[in-house]
Amino acid sequence: MKIKEIIVVEGKDDTSAIQRALDADTIETNGSAISEETLEKIRLAHEKRGVIILTDPDFPGEKIRKTIIEHVPGCKHAFIDKKDARPKNGRGIGVEHASPEVIRLALKDAHLMVNTKTEDITxxxxxxxxxxxxxxxxxxxxxxxxxxxxxxxxxxxxxxxxxxxxxxxxxxxxxxxxxxxxxxx
Incomplete structure (x- = not known):
């Protein structure tokens, strides 16, 4: 299975997990302090092929999402549940611990976040x-x-x-x- 969009992940271990699950290109943020150079790569990827953000289900992962949303609006977002992002030994949390099937499902269900003032649910x-x-x-x-x-x-x-x-x-x-x-x- 090949994905057209480029997947933004946090690090090399996440890239390895993605590549075990499917054929896809990634951009690594190398942590939550995303450099301007990395943001520029994400902007270009978004313009050329589209971007799916798949970060760890934790505070630093959310911080990365918010930074990217602020600088590169219009990206798709995929999420992995915490329970699916834990290793067998129970230590840590991250995309790198998710099974290939969980990663494929998360990417299949990627959503586009839209800034909207419409409040359907209060x-x-x-x-x-x-x-x-x-x-x-x-x-x-x-x-x-x-x-x-x-x-x-x-x-x-x-x-x-x-x-x-x-x-x-x-x-x-x-x-x-x-x-x-x-x-x-």
């Missing part, structure tokens, strides 16, 4: 759904992020990602219903 909807505040909020957000393929978020990030990925009220309701049914079992 913050109050998230509170009412038990996704902000309460004892189950974090685990519900985690599962919802998995189902919608938008990654794990805190409450504030969830609202922003729902808007950026243009998740419809119906998609949100169906995913939430699925999460709540799982809790009952």
């Amino acid at each position: 913050r109050e909807d998230l509170i009412d759904a038990g996704l902000i505040g309460g004892t189950e909020a974090a685990s519900r957000r985690g599962r919802l992020g998995e189902l919608l393929k938008i990654g794990y978020t805190n409450g504030k990030q969830l609202h922003k990602r729902l808007m950026m990925f243009q998740i419809s009220r119906q998609e949100f309701a169906e995913a939430l219903e699925h999460v709540l049914r799982e809790e009952e079992q």
